[in-house]
Amino acid sequence: MTDQLMETVKNASVCAGGQIAAENQSSDFSLSIRNFFKEPLAVGSAFPASRWLVRRMLAPVDWRHVKLLIEFGPGTGVLTRFALSRMSADSALLALDTNASFVNHLRRSILDPRMHVVAEPASNAAAVIRDLGFPAADYIVSGLPFSTLDPAEAKRTMRASRLVLRPGGMFCAYQMRRSIEPLLREHIGSVRRGYEWRNIPPCHLYWAKAPEPDRNADPSGRKMLERRDESTGNQGEMP
Numbered sequence: 616m617t618d619q620l621m622e623t624v625k626n627a628s629v630c631a632g633g634q635i636a637a638e639n640q641s642s643d644f645s646l647s648i649r650n651f652f653k654e655p656l657a658v659g660s661a662f663p664a665s666r667w668l669v670r671r672m673l674a675p676v677d678w679r680h681v682k683l684l685i686e687f688g689p690g691t692g693v694l695t696r697f698a699l700s701r702m703s704a705d706s707a708l709l710a711l712d713t714n715a716s717f718v719n720h721l722r723r724s725i726l727d728p729r730m731h732v733v734a735e736p737a738s739n740a741a742a743v744i745r746d747l748g749f750p751a752a753d754y755i756v757s758g759l760p761f762s763t764l765d766p767a768e769a770k771r772t773m774r775a776s777r778l779v780l781r782p783g784g785m786f787c788a789y790q791m792r793r794s795i796e797p798l799l800r801e802h803i804g805s806v807r808r809g810y811e812w813r814n815i816p817p818c819h820l821y822w823a824k825a826p827e828p829d830r831n832a833d834p835s836g837r838k839m840l841e842r843r844d845e846s847t848g849n850q851g852e853m854p
């Protein structure tokens with residue numbers, strides 16, 4: 616790789632609060648490259664996410680109301696640091712990664728009591744949040760390379776995501792290819808798409824929203840249909 620490309624990629628990285636921290640950046644960068652060459656299919660990209668990708672992908676997040684955000688495949692922690700810099704003091708971030716070097720790097724480089732880094736596949740998210748005592752996640756943020764994941768594991772990951780996301784919660788993902796899109800539609804809900812040219816390599820962005828709670832459902836499971844009584848203006852119920 617030329618020095619010039621190396622410089623461009625470093626400049627595209629982001630860390631907490633949007634400040635450039637040269638030391639963090641170059642260690643993130645070399646760790647990312649080393650691990651990509653060791654495990655290209657699992658790591659998916661040699662480059663950490665750029666600041667443009669991070670900001671755009673996380674733009675719809677309503678930071679004030681995040682109680683739990685789960686990150687799948689945090690890698691060197693570019694998105695992790697950005698999210699922690701926006702989240703409130705009483706929120707939590709759970710990062711799941713299967714690569715031991717990334718897990719160790721995150722534990723060493725981000726000392727934040729709100730962060731839980733667990734060396735487990737994303738498909739185990741439901742068991743992990745149960746063990747940690749969280750009821751559900753408001754957001755899942757994914758850097759997983761779905762196009763190179765084993766298809767059965769990709770499905771398990773989506774099923775687990777649907778289980779852990781609260782109603783109305785959002786799954787945000789970035790991907791070089793579009794293989795995640797049908798999975799999001801099948802398992803999560805409605806999907807919005809974007810494309811970030813300034814990332815290296817450029818990639819697709821996805822935001823999938825889990826259905827909102829059914830306000831017409833009653834605890835017994837019977838449907839309660841709201842019907843406006845024309846004569847009185849009262850809200851009526853139907854069995």
Ligand SMILES: C[S@@+](CC[C@H](N)C(=O)[O-])C[C@H]1O[C@@H](n2cnc3c(N)ncnc32)[C@H](O)[C@@H]1O
Binds near residue numbers: 735758
């Ligand atoms: C494209 S990299 C993420 C890069 C990261 N967003 C960054 O900016 O540094 C993909 C990450 O997913 C992780 N990964 C791959 N398969 C996984 C799985 N099944 N569960 C959890 N993490 C996984 C890899 O170890 C790697 O850290």
